[in-house]
Amino acid sequence: MKKIVFLFLTILFLLNGVSVNGEKNEKAVSPKYENTNIIFISIDTLRNDHLGCYGYKRETSKNIDDFAEKSVLFENFITQAAFTPISQMSIFTSQEPRVNGMTSYEALSANVSEKTLPSILKYYGYTNAAFLGCPEFIVEVTRKDGLVIQSKKIFGKSFDVFEPADTTRAGIPGGKIKFAGERENPEGALQWLKDNKDKKFFLWIPIGTVHWPYARDIPPSYKNKFDAPDYTPFFYRFGNEQDIWPKDGSISYNLISHIYKNVYYFDSSDSYNLSEKDIQHIIGRYDAGIYYTDEFIGRLFSLVESLGLSDNTIIVLHSIHGEDLGEHGYFTHYDIYDTEVKNALIIKFPGSKFKGKRILAQAQGLDIMPTLLDYLDIPINHEAQGINLMPLIENDKSAGLNEFVYSTRTPFWEYMFFKGTDFRWKMDQSLGNEKKLEYGNILRQNFEKYDPQYPPNDIAIRTNDWKLILRKDKSLLERVSWWSFISRKKIAIDEIELYDLKNDPFEQKNIASEKPDITAKLKEKLLEWDSYIEKHKAKDKGKDAERILIPYPY
Amino acid sequence: MKKKNRTAIPLFVFFLIIHTFLSRTDCDTKKLSPPRITMSKSDPDKSGPFNSSLGEVFDQLGISISKADDFVIQKNISMYEWENTFFTVSAEKNGSVIKIEVINNIDNNSAERRIEEKKYIINSLYYQTPSPYPGMISNTIEYPDEFKPKVEYIEIEGVKTAFLILSSTSRFTYGVGAEELIAYRGALIFIYNEKEKKLYQIELFIPKEKFDKKDVLSIFGSIVRRSKVETVQEKSSDIKKDRNANKNYNLIIIGFEPLGVNHTGASGYFRDTTPNLDKFSKNAFLFKNAVSPSSWTLPSFMSWFTSLYPSQHKILNKYSIYTDKEKVFSNLSELSPSAVTLAQVLKKNGYSTAGFTGDAGVAGNFGYNLGFDIYYDKITFAGFDLVLPMALEWINKNRDENFFLFIQGYDVHGRYQLPADFKNQFADPNYKGKYKGTVDEYWKLRDLSVNEGFLNMADEDIKFWESWYDAKIYEADKKLGTFFDEFDKMGLGNKTIIVVSSGSGNEFYEHKRFDHGFSLYEELIRVPLIIKVPDKKGSVIENQVRTLDIMPTVLDMLDIKYNEIIKDQMQGVTLVPLMNGEDLKLDAFSETDYLSYTFKRSLRTSDGWKYIHSIDTRERELYNLRDDPKELNNLAEKEKRIAYELEQKLFKHLKSIGEDYKK
Missing domain, CATH: 3.40.720.10 (Alkaline Phosphatase, subunit A)
Structure with a gap:
């Protein structure tokens, strides 16, 4: 019954929310899309619980916390994926990855949905500008081995200005790569804002300075912000002769890709148990990245204020995805636990309307686009899969709610190794060539048969009380597991994982067998959703469906 | 025991005659123009026998037999006989069969003549006949009385009308004289509709174990001829309202x-x-x-x-x-x-x-x-x-x-x-x-x-x-x-x-x-x-x-x-x-799923825009009908905002009529 009420109300409110030509605002002066700017800040790899406004004890985010006090904060904001471009595209299109076509980095532009938030805003006369502090959105790769990545083409659509942050990096041998704006503060955005404050704009600012290598690319004064005094990073004990570690104690990719369950596996023989201080050093560097990002954001907000844009600009700040910091044994974004998919979402409305509101009901990445469009009095795209959160924000008692939200683990980390999207493991200096060959074979043996399709995804369903993860092929995951390979240990993976989020928010104890009823119910719902998504999957353009002609009536 | 089975041969001869008589009319159809009215069209799509009831065709027949209108039609034939159209309908219910032969465009005298002919033919089936092998088996072949047709009377529309009670074989043939060959007992009646110029021969075949004369009387008694005047008179008793008011x-x-x-x-x-x-x-x-x-x-x-x-x-x-x-x-x-x-x-x-x-x-x-x-x-x-x-x-x-x-x-x-x-x-x-x-x-x-x-x-x-x-x-x-x-x-x-x-x-x-x-x-x-x-x-x-x-x-x-x-x-x-x-401003929504070959939806606004959305190919078309009434210039990529808004309007309409393509 509840579901029917929910659906009915959702439809009712979706219809209510849709207003063409501002009929809803007959009394108001003009539709909001005529005079409201949007600043859209997407922070990569940001754990919401490492922000002060989400309860973190360390002072990592003074400016964001101040900002949150003037805004609406969503306590349970869930993204649909845990990889940067996939999560972001699902936000911009309000469609699940399989539906919008961007399920991994190699998605081709022609196969990805074009109806994004910026493209719709374009129809309404917005100037769209982006200054990219995340390379994932501006990468263009055409490799000899056939790998093609068109992120710039995909994300750059509908943008009048699509610039990297200020520095560039050298190309990688073997292909043509433009690696612009790797993990810098997008300072360009500030200048652009000064120059274009009188335009009606949509300004997208993705920031990647929190992403690993933690604190490597940020200035020294920030790097050490949360370092413990008298601490020497443990990894200098290993491979120092080869000079593989950054000199400043930064946490490099090569390091974290060898840490599993607090054991650092240097090579086949050597391993080291991390101490508490070691873990704190890693986390400290992660937090330093947040601190540095927060500082930039502080400057951005001050600029917005000083330019007089506060009363006619809506500011969305969200994390693209989170990060596991050892809770599941690794320091990266790998799976779809809450550490990776439960993210920050803070929206500041013009004039700080609704300020201080904290919303506990689940919100999804898919919901951002419908909510913004509705606020701006633009008709919501019927293909959007998220709900409009404005009624919830406006305290409407009959607002539709997300009883269930879903995340998809796409692509697998190991699949990216196989595809070559992530080639860093091949450059790993602490892994001998023999090991690389061995792992390469494992990848090939297990993934080749799916090529060019993807192996079956892991999928998750979540309520504020429960999280259920279903792994469609757990034996595959066990065989290819990178962590299993570097630790030389067989890792048992459960096909179904159920977590009691109220009592076990970090999803440590799988209680699927203890709660068979809840497991069954959530599994059923999840599979229902999954088949719905499969049915609405983006199709490759150019495929002709077989037609059966029904005879004419005679 | 009389040699009843010897009746088979003269019977056969008689039927041969009748068959030839009837077949001749077939040959003549080639001279006539094809029928403008057929009782049924062969519909290749309807599997199995016709499943329409007799009641549905009574209007065309110009007759109604209310006690039989739920019989299910088994066969329709139409043939020509000089100027007359000759229909046959055969309908069945629970083993009982009713056959109606209608001859159209037949005047009173010809109808009378025809009835007489038919009666003669039927009666002659039961005449005493000389045996084919006189002296060897018997001298004559005779029907026991119980197998001979019996004449009865019934009032149909106030007119005393004669009918025959007859026995017939499983192939609906008369002249049978052996109990074991009898499958049906039934009746045959002729009705002439002077106004419509139609002659009806109505035959009823009831499985012999179920036969009850009351059924026959009931069915025949419900015969009503339909004609222009009759219909009006029929309806006049139904009208409750005052016509003038x-x-x-x-x-x-x-x-x-x-x-x-x-x-x-x-x-x-x-x-x-x-x-x-x-x-x-x-x-x-x-x-x-x-x-x-x-x-x-x-x-x-x-x-x-x-x-x-x-x-x-x-x-x-x-x-x-x-x-x-x-x-x-x-x-x-x-x-x-x-x-x-x-x-x-x-x-x-x-x-x-x-x-x-x-x-x-x-x-x-x-x-x-x-x-x-x-x-x-x-x-x-x-x-x-x-x-x-x-x-x-x-x-x-x-x-x-x-x-x-x-x-x-x-x-x-x-x-x-x-x-x-x-x-x-x-x-x-x-x-x-x-x-x-x-x-x-x-x-x-x-x-x-x-x-x-x-x-x-x-x-x-x-x-x-x-x-x-x-x-x-x-x-x-x-x-x-x-x-x-x-x-x-x-x-x-x-x-x-x-x-x-x-x-x-x-x-x-x-x-x-x-x-x-x-x-x-x-x-x-x-x-x-x-x-x-x-x-x-x-x-x-x-x-x-x-x-x-x-x-x-x-x-x-x-x-x-x-x-x-x-x-x-x-x-x-x-x-x-x-x-x-x-003044009224109405939007016009249209759809086509023609032959399942295409699935299109459109919105034609009251102010001259046409938006066409192909659900199968996701193609979008936008035409400004005032400037481009021939719809040759697709503006979907040029007038993006209008295309977007009309698309949302179209899908909002579709959702409101229960067509949610997200399902």
């Missing part, structure tokens, strides 16, 4: 198909194709901007009668399921059981209802026949020449009732069979192309349109085919003109609302194809709509309206009270305010 108008809805408004006088067409319709329009409300909810026959007309969009009434294609394993015929009662048709509403309000149509996309068994007392659809792709006279005849019979009449003809359709002497007055005498204008040629072009998606036609060929279309329109218009004249003579003009429209238009290469159904362009969805209202001068109305509005409009004008269910059902609105000079 009856102030409800009659309603006639006339459907051309497929006539686009672009080829009629209303749109300023360069040829004078519709002089009669134009004349008729002068005293009527002429809607210049009427839009059909679909671009072909089947879904469009159903929308007229339900005021539902095609995806709501669900009569989208001939079959609702069409796979290798399953073929399920579309039927309104199954697909939309709660839908109520206009005929049903009017019938409930005491109207006599009839439909005379050309079958195909308006075949009764799609559900078009619901609510109609008579629904004629016997000849496929029939035209006005067939249905208009029938309509007039029916009007005459029902002139004192409130009546609702639906007339539909395919005169302008590519599959309409033109008479051999048809002259295309609009043809270019200098035409040097290969086409002759035959149905086959046209259908080939249509198939090519469907298979290839476009044609490559020379200008002169396009003009050629248009001229044929126009000529057909002209002829159909002429017939309609005659009908209007005849109708006026009946003096019912001042109490009849007449609606003239069409299901769709027809494409002649405007978008590189021929025929209709596969797109939602102007040439297909803009149809004529003329409504003549008694005592109203009429006017020209430019506002955009939909043929979906016909039903609410006529119900409004007929002052019919209808309940909430129907009110909620009707998606259209009444156009009476427009006819009263008010």
Whole structure:
């Protein structure tokens, strides 16, 4: 019954929310899309619980916390994926990855949905500008081995200005790569804002300075912000002769890709148990990245204020995805636990309307686009899969709610190794060539048969009380597991994982067998959703469906 | 024991004679023209025996046998015998069989003669006959009395009528004289309908163990001859209301198909194709901007009668399921059981209802026949020449009732069979192309349109085919003109609302194809709509309206009270305010799932934008109809905001009618 009420109300409110030509605002002066700017800040790899406004004890985010006090904060904001471009595209299109076509980095532009938030805003006369502090959105790769990545083409659509942050990096041998704006503060955005404050704009600012290598690319004064005094990073004990570690104690990719369950596996023989201080050093560097990002954001907000844009600009700040910091044994974004998919979402409305509101009901990445469009009095795209959160924000008692939200683990980390999207493991200096060959074979043996399709995804369903993860092929995951390979240990993976989020928010104890009823119910719902998504999957353009002609009536 | 089995040979001889007698008539049919009326068409799609009841054909027979009208028809035959049409219907129920032979166009004397002949033949089956082997087995062959036919009497319509009680074999043959060969006992009766000039031979065969004379009496006793006068007299006992106090108008809805408004006088067409319709329009409300909810026959007309969009009434294609394993015929009662048709509403309000149509996309068994007392659809792709006279005849019979009449003809359709002497007055005498204008040629072009998606036609060929279309329109218009004249003579003009429209238009290469159904362009969805209202001068109305509005409009004008269910059902609105000079801005939504080959939806706004969305290919088209009435310049990529907003509006509409493509 509840579901029917929910659906009915959702439809009712979706219809209510849709207003063409501002009929809803007959009394108001003009539709909001005529005079409201949007600043859209997407922070990569940001754990919401490492922000002060989400309860973190360390002072990592003074400016964001101040900002949150003037805004609406969503306590349970869930993204649909845990990889940067996939999560972001699902936000911009309000469609699940399989539906919008961007399920991994190699998605081709022609196969990805074009109806994004910026493209719709374009129809309404917005100037769209982006200054990219995340390379994932501006990468263009055409490799000899056939790998093609068109992120710039995909994300750059509908943008009048699509610039990297200020520095560039050298190309990688073997292909043509433009690696612009790797993990810098997008300072360009500030200048652009000064120059274009009188335009009606949509300004997208993705920031990647929190992403690993933690604190490597940020200035020294920030790097050490949360370092413990008298601490020497443990990894200098290993491979120092080869000079593989950054000199400043930064946490490099090569390091974290060898840490599993607090054991650092240097090579086949050597391993080291991390101490508490070691873990704190890693986390400290992660937090330093947040601190540095927060500082930039502080400057951005001050600029917005000083330019007089506060009363006619809506500011969305969200994390693209989170990060596991050892809770599941690794320091990266790998799976779809809450550490990776439960993210920050803070929206500041013009004039700080609704300020201080904290919303506990689940919100999804898919919901951002419908909510913004509705606020701006633009008709919501019927293909959007998220709900409009404005009624919830406006305290409407009959607002539709997300009883269930879903995340998809796409692509697998190991699949990216196989595809070559992530080639860093091949450059790993602490892994001998023999090991690389061995792992390469494992990848090939297990993934080749799916090529060019993807192996079956892991999928998750979540309520504020429960999280259920279903792994469609757990034996595959066990065989290819990178962590299993570097630790030389067989890792048992459960096909179904159920977590009691109220009592076990970090999803440590799988209680699927203890709660068979809840497991069954959530599994059923999840599979229902999954088949719905499969049915609405983006199709490759150019495929002709077989037609059966029904005879004419005679 | 008498040698009963010896009766077999003379019996055989007699039947040979009768058979030859009857067969001779077969040979003669070749000299006659093919039947214009058949009792049944062989429908390759209906699996199994006919499953229509006898009651459904009584109207055509001119007789009714109410105690037998639920017998299920097994066989229909029609034959010719000189000038007479000779029908046979055989129907069955629980093992009992009833056979009705009808001879049409037979006068009193010939009928009497025929009855005598038949009686003689039957009786002679039971005469004492000389034995073929006299002296060896017996001298004569005799029937025991109990096997001989018995004459009985029954009153039929107050007239004492004789009938015979007879036994017959399992093959319905008489003259049987052995108990073990008898399968049925039954009866045979002759009825002559002087007014209709029809002679009926009605035979009843009841399995012998079930035989009860009372059944025979009951069935024969319920025989009623139907004729013009009779029908009226029959109905007069039914009328509860005072006829004179009856102030409800009659309603006639006339459907051309497929006539686009672009080829009629209303749109300023360069040829004078519709002089009669134009004349008729002068005293009527002429809607210049009427839009059909679909671009072909089947879904469009159903929308007229339900005021539902095609995806709501669900009569989208001939079959609702069409796979290798399953073929399920579309039927309104199954697909939309709660839908109520206009005929049903009017019938409930005491109207006599009839439909005379050309079958195909308006075949009764799609559900078009619901609510109609008579629904004629016997000849496929029939035209006005067939249905208009029938309509007039029916009007005459029902002139004192409130009546609702639906007339539909395919005169302008590519599959309409033109008479051999048809002259295309609009043809270019200098035409040097290969086409002759035959149905086959046209259908080939249509198939090519469907298979290839476009044609490559020379200008002169396009003009050629248009001229044929126009000529057909002209002829159909002429017939309609005659009908209007005849109708006026009946003096019912001042109490009849007449609606003239069409299901769709027809494409002649405007978008590189021929025929209709596969797109939602102007040439297909803009149809004529003329409504003549008694005592109203009429006017020209430019506002955009939909043929979906016909039903609410006529119900409004007929002052019919209808309940909430129907009110909620009707998606259209009444156009009476427009006819009263008010302003109404209506959006027109259309759909087509033609042959399951294409799935398109469109929105034609009241201010001249057309947005077409192809669900299968996700193609989007936007046309500014004021600047680009031919829809050649797709602005979907240029006017992105308008395209976006119209798309949302279209999908909002689709969602509101239950078509949520996200499901």
